[in-house]
Amino acid sequence: MxxxxxxxxxxxxxxxxxxxxxxxxxxxxxxxxxxxxxxxxxxxxxxxxxxxxxxxxxxxxxxxxxxxxxxxxxxxxxxxxxxxxxxxxxxxxxxxxxxxxxxxxxxxxxxxxxxxxxxxxxxxxxxxxxxxxxxxxxxxxxxxxCAGLTAYSAVKKLFQLGISPGKPVAVIGAAGGLGHYAVQIAKLFGYKVIGIDIGPKKLEFVKQLGADYAVDASEALKFVKTEFRGVYASLVFSSKMAGFELGFKLLKMGGVLIPVGLPSFNEGQMPVSLHALIIKGLQIVSSLxxxxxxxxxxxxxxxxxxxxxxxxxxxxxxxxxxxxxxxxxxxxxxxxxxxxxxx
Ligand SMILES: [Zn+2]
Ligand SMILES: [Zn+2]
CATH class of the missing domain: 3.90.180.10 (Medium-chain alcohol dehydrogenases, catalytic domain)
Structure with a gap:
């Protein structure tokens, strides 16, 4: 065969x-x-x-x-x-x-x-x-x-973390294989979904998936901070370390970073400020x-x-x-x- x-x-x-x-x-x-x-x-x-x-x-x-x-x-x-x-x-x-x-x-x-x-x-x-x-x-x-199951299990973590429906959450890499499922599932569960990706073609697709907002990665920080003063959770499906760093920055006090994508080793490590983590009550909860x-x-x-x-x-x-x-x-x-x- x-x-x-x-x-x-x-x-x-x-x-x-x-x-x-x-x-x-x-x-x-x-x-x-x-x-x-x-x-x-x-x-x-x-x-x-x-x-x-x-x-x-x-x-x-x-x-x-x-x-x-x-x-x-x-x-x-x-x-x-x-x-x-x-x-x-x-x-x-x-x-x-x-x-x-x-x-x-x-x-x-x-x-x-x-x-x-x-x-x-x-x-x-x-x-x-x-x-x-x-x-x-x-x-x-x-x-x-794989893509569907991984996205589903990650979005379900929002429930397990006690984040109520209606709250804003970010999906980073929203137009990709995993992200496109996560946008639909998070909407189905009642969350306010901010789909983040790069370029107009991908953002148009994110809108079609039903995201409440489709935002370019370059504008995401400003948008999220002015509209919501941060998100309750960032689900990150990116293959680039920059996506995880953005997800962390978007969190409000008590917010949760949910890393799901697995970048290649040569992307390096994500620096995390322990000070920010503790003072702001942030959490990192991975999903595999x-x-x-x-x-x-x-x-x-x-x-x-x-x-x-x-x-x-x-x-x-x-x-x-x-x-x-x-x-x-x-x-x-x-x-x-x-x-x-x-x-
Ligand atoms: Zn896979
Ligand atoms: Zn066993």
């Missing part, structure tokens, strides 16, 4: 590899569509820790269960349409009994396994990490699996992907057409490197997907 493999850091090729067969509690899934995430690009370029090569890419997808391994039948059936990947982290396994798993945070489980390898014709996946989807969800909505129950909640919202996926680019598997270039240059809004693995 065909699959995209990182042969060495910086070099991604489409190769013929053996079709997997499902092991214990696994299901073999024929992949219909896969979303292309910034994380795939970061991994391919070795922007974070450099993973040992070769390794497969891709961690958000929709497909059909074709075969079951022993023990999988209690969780999923042959022919089921499923969404899978969970943003990679814990997308392939979690133990279910450690303190993190029992607290609904399998992504922190010491035994969690990453799921990569969705840029191919087939993948064998741990059945408990699969979420069955109804017909109302189109194959094109594969980006719900989401869990399978949150995936089920999001699937319901998407099936009810309350959260929509905006596809900015449709490609076949052979075009992956080209899409990576376009992603680097910010050439499209929303998400890119692969819908043909044979070409």
């Amino acid at each position: 065909r699959a995209a493999i990182v042969e060495e850091i910086g070099k991604v090729s489409v190769k013929d590899i053996p079709k997997p067969s499902p092991g214990y509690e696994e299901a073999l899934v024929k992949i219909s569509t896969a979303g292309i995430c910034h994380s795939d690009l970061h991994m391919a370029l070795g922007d974070w820790q450099k993973a040992p090569t070769p390794f497969p890419l891709g961690h958000e997808g929709i497909g059909i269960v074709e075969e079951l391994g022993p023990g999988a039948e209690g969780f999923i059936q042959k022919g089921d349409r499923v969404i899978f990947g969970l943003g990679g982290t814990a997308g392939a396994y979690w133990c279910g009994s450690c303190e993190y798993c029992l607290a609904g945070k399998p992504m922190l489980c010491p035994k969690q396994q990453y799921l990569f390898g969705i840029f191919g014709e087939y993948i064998s996946v741990w059945a408990k990490a699969l979420v069955k989807i109804p017909d109302e969800i189109d194959d094109k909505e594969a980006p719900l699996a 992907v989401g869990n399978v129950e949150e995936m089920r909640e999001l699937v319901q919202l998407a099936a009810d057409k309350k959260v929509k996926t905006h596809i900015g680019r449709v490609a076949n598997l052979s075009e992956l490197n080209q899409v990576f270039e376009e992603l680097k240059e910010g050439k499209f809004v929303g998400r890119a997907i692969i819908d043909d693995f044979l070409k």
Whole structure:
């Protein structure tokens, strides 16, 4: 079968590899569509820790269960349409009994396994990490699996932090793969959403998503300070450190920075004033992907057409490197997907 493999850091090729067969509690899934995430690009370029090569890419997808391994039948059936990947982290396994798993945070489980390898014709996946989807969800909505889930879990933190609906919150990187979901979900939850991105084309898109305000990053600080004297929270999906610094500056007293995007290591570190943090009562609460129950909640919202996926680019598997270039240059809004693995 065909699959995209990182042969060495910086070099991604489409190769013929053996079709997997499902092991214990696994299901073999024929992949219909896969979303292309910034994380795939970061991994391919070795922007974070450099993973040992070769390794497969891709961690958000929709497909059909074709075969079951022993023990999988209690969780999923042959022919089921499923969404899978969970943003990679814990997308392939979690133990279910450690303190993190029992607290609904399998992504922190010491035994969690990453799921990569969705840029191919087939993948064998741990059945408990699969979420069955109804017909109302189109194959094109594969980006719900990482971008959607990650945005959903981050926005839900606003509730957990006790920030009431109606309060102003900023979404930084609002036109991107994750941000475009976060704007819709934060609106759905009743927040006053200030969508921040760069350039008129992206801001027009942010307005269409339903943001109360679409503001250019260069004007955001002045706008937020004069209109609201700061936001209750900044959700940051940027891949640039400047986005996180802006998010921090936008906070009002007692505000919360929610960093979600993972910039490459060469972006450096964000300087945080401990003095400001303590005197202003600020908090930093990070958010990493989401869990399978949150995936089920999001699937319901998407099936009810309350959260929509905006596809900015449709490609076949052979075009992956080209899409990576376009992603680097910010050439499209929303998400890119692969819908043909044979070409
Ligand atoms: Zn991702
Ligand atoms: Zn665990």
